[in-house]
Amino acid sequence: MxxxxxxxxxxxxxxxxxxxxxxxxxxxxxxxxxxxxxxxxxxxxxxxxxxxxxxxxxxxxxxxxxxxxxxxxxxxxxxxxxxxxxxxxxxxxxxxxxxxxxxxxxxxxxxxxxxxxxxxxxxxxxxxxxxxxxxxxxxxxxxxxxxxxxxxxxxxxxxxxxxxxxxxxxxxxxxxxxxxxxxxxxxxVPKEPYSVEFGKSRVIKNGNDITIVAISSMVAEAIKAAELLAEQGMNAEIIDPVTISPLDSTTIEKSVKKTGRLLIVDNAWLNCGISAEISARVAESDIITQKVKIRRLGFAATTCPTTPSLENVFYPSPKSIAIAASLLCDPSNTWEPTEQQCELAYQKNFKGPF
The missing domain is CATH 3.40.50.970 (Thiamin diphosphate (ThDP)-binding fold, Pyr/PP domains)
Known part of the structure; x- marks a missing residue:
């Protein structure tokens, strides 16, 4: 930036x-x-x-x-x-x-x-x-x-x-x-006019253990999850695609070639979604030669509920992201962060439009 x-x-x-x-x-x-x-x-x-x-x-x-x-x-x-x-x-x-x-x-x-x-x-x-x-x-x-x-x-x-x-x-x-x-x-944010290029992903955080690709608001959630993972000795790389179409998958592929693990967190359902597209591009990549572990997180496979308790299960969160990333790094790991550790300031401050 x-x-x-x-x-x-x-x-x-x-x-x-x-x-x-x-x-x-x-x-x-x-x-x-x-x-x-x-x-x-x-x-x-x-x-x-x-x-x-x-x-x-x-x-x-x-x-x-x-x-x-x-x-x-x-x-x-x-x-x-x-x-x-x-x-x-x-x-x-x-x-x-x-x-x-x-x-x-x-x-x-x-x-x-x-x-x-x-x-x-x-x-x-x-x-x-x-x-x-x-x-x-x-x-x-x-x-x-x-x-x-x-x-x-x-x-x-x-x-x-x-x-x-x-x-x-x-x-x-x-x-x-x-x-x-x-x-x-x-x-x-600069005061003068400027533009952000389409079709260019941004590496938000460098890491070697796992690549986390996060869409829209999931970037903030992934950053929080990476902080929790770091406390457990896991170093996550976070990528924000910035634009969905055109999609810069080359930056993602280079990261996955380095880490060998990919977690995609979308602000949508998984079926036929952008997470599936990114997974397919990684699978078809000419620059990735090793076997890659891939997992996706997104909306639960149902319509969105209205109650906060069910919403918490419907959406990905820093906790679910951290747990999924941890298991990709080490399937035997039983670590889970607490709810208090996973709180996001922007969620606590959000009051709705009224």
Missing amino acids: STLDNNRLLKYYEAVNEGCEQAMQEDDSVFLMGLDVDDHKGIQGSTLGLVDKFGPERVFTTPLSEDAMTGVAIGAAMAGQRPIHVHIRMDFLMLCMNQLVNIAAKSHYMYGGTVQVPLVVRTIVGKSWGQGAQHSQGLHSMFAHIPGLKIVAPSNAYDAKGLMIQAVRDNNPVIVMEHRLLYGTEAY
Whole structure:
């Protein structure tokens, strides 16, 4: 990450906000739309103040009609504008699936390269305070399956700003997957505009015993798990893919070649997911010659429950990550960290949107 402005901490939602603001300042064709983007909460602060800076013609709320409004955004992008379309929950991208998959992703190809769709779709993944079956889903693998769509998953405020600016500058449709639980987390963020490159994984922590690939909010959980593992003499390497599509698997493969062990922790179900894709790429790798031990963690194979006690079992956690990694390193190990050791500050501080 950049060392510029190393005394300037921003929260994740502030970084998203600043990324949108600077992209709009850079290019008058950029506008922001979505349900309640101009209300007093500003999508938990991520759009707060933008209507005051740019006016209601460039920052405006939309009807609760995901399919129609996505069509408006795609049409505007085809006409030369650069819309940022905010969807408060990723679950309801299902209501505009045809627009995204059959129109946004394919128009450049179908019109022989004469049409571009520079559309940014901001979509938020939920967790905690009982969101249940229809408000907690990580559906990024569905969209990563489609050629023509780019999927990014910032795990920190630095990437949240840089990926937002890069997404707006890109001439292809980009889905930015934000995790609500990360909104209050802080990182050092330069004041000036900058971009984060698509398709380049980041090694968060170096290690020799096991490679842990973590998606979105699972990066923070994996870092905590690695701290617990270190106390037991195990040195984990943590990799954040940063972008889901394009996916930089080369960085992951080089790490696995070194460690011989791979744990993938996704903020989604395992079946046909990004964890399966990463596992397949490692299995097919030309640079890995030894036998590799692989395990995946993600949502439990059921719909998301609403009660906190069941949520704790549904989602991966620092405890489950640490135990899985420990067993990959030593199958005979019976060590388990305590719940108190596994507490994360960002989880304790999260209060929900109300």
